[in-house]
Amino acid sequence: MLIHLFLQGNFEMSHQQALAQVTAQAVHSQYTVGSQADYSLPFSSATSALTSQFIKSSANVTSMKETATLPLHTVNDNLKSNEVSQGFQTLALTVDKPADDGYNWRKYGQKAVKGGEYPRSYYKCTQASCPVKKKVEHSAYGQITQIIYRGQHNHQRPPKRRSKDGGNLLNEDDFPENRDALTRSEPGSQDHSGKVEVSNDGITGLSMSKRRDGGDQSSGSSDREEDNDEAGDDNGDAGIVNANKRWFM
DNA sequence: AGCCTTTGACCAGCG
DNA sequence: TCGCTGGTCAAAGGC
Numbered sequence: 075m076l077i078h079l080f081l082q083g084n085f086e087m088s089h090q091q092a093l094a095q096v097t098a099q100a101v102h103s104q105y106t107v108g109s110q111a112d113y114s115l116p117f118s119s120a121t122s123a124l125t126s127q128f129i130k131s132s133a134n135v136t137s138m139k140e141t142a143t144l145p146l147h148t149v150n151d152n153l154k155s156n157e158v159s160q161g162f163q164t165l166a167l168t169v170d171k172p173a174d175d176g177y178n179w180r181k182y183g184q185k186a187v188k189g190g191e192y193p194r195s196y197y198k199c200t201q202a203s204c205p206v207k208k209k210v211e212h213s214a215y216g217q218i219t220q221i222i223y224r225g226q227h228n229h230q231r232p233p234k235r236r237s238k239d240g241g242n243l244l245n246e247d248d249f250p251e252n253r254d255a256l257t258r259s260e261p262g263s264q265d266h267s268g269k270v271e272v273s274n275d276g277i278t279g280l281s282m283s284k285r286r287d288g289g290d291q292s293s294g295s296s297d298r299e300e301d302n303d304e305a306g307d308d309n310g311d312a313g314i315v316n317a318n319k320r321w322f323m
Numbered sequence: 324a325g326c327c328t329t330t331g332a333c334c335a336g337c338g
Numbered sequence: 339t340c341g342c343t344g345g346t347c348a349a350a351g352g353c
Binding site: 209 | 343344345346347348
């Protein structure tokens with residue numbers, strides 16, 4: 075949990091306030107996307123990456139990959155308009171632990187992929203029977219370039235998190251998408267995988283692929299198959315880049 | 324004491 | 339079959 079915060083100019087908000095604000099915006103943006111079952115956008119990480127980008131380029135949010143049938147452009151718009159208007163061009167956040175989405179995560183591995191250029195971290199939800207995992211890929215500068223969620227939380231967000239990285243307690247009200255995840259209205263969607271992709275030039279893509287991933291293909295996880303909200307077939311990671319395919323086998 | 328991160332090793336899939 | 343790559347395990351140590 076390393077948070078580098080560089081505040082320049084007239085930033086009167088505290089670290090946590092800034093983070094909270096970014097987070098809130100990201101939540102809102104994510105929520106706008108629609109009822110994404112397990113696509114819990116890791117806003118703190120995503121936004122940290124986003125805000126980092128504002129240092130280099132003021133919201134160079136351009137091309138949008140859209141693999142889902144969701145109006146992702148709304149995310150784009152929100153992030154763009156909100157954050158620019160908030161003056162985030164002078165805010166850089168580098169969150170080493172990109173887990174501040176309300177859930178508790180345990181890092182269980184890290185690998186240098188793509189020729190060792192980009193370290194990729196692997197996180198599991200610490201909830202006992204929760205199969206959700208996520209991969210977080212960093213750039214050479216420590217920025218989060220890609221976050222891929224896998225699985226679906228079968229529990230509610232912990233009401234309060236101990237605040238290792240910020241001190242602010244997070245509760246469910248702060249993350250409405252959790253409720254959405256629990257009550258999603260997409261019957262056909264068993265599983266989704268969200269990916270936030272940020273390049274050095276800014277956001278190059280934010281793609282979500284709705285996957286029907288049967289009860290968590292993850293071989294090892296003996297988790298709840300009873301939550302067969304997502305029971306179904308496996309695979310179908312359409313939209314996720316090839317590198318992710320093994321998540322769905 | 325419990326939970327977390329780190330990190331090297333191991334395993335599996337693919338070309 | 340072999341090497342590469344990605345994902346996971348598990349021990350060790352830290353907080």
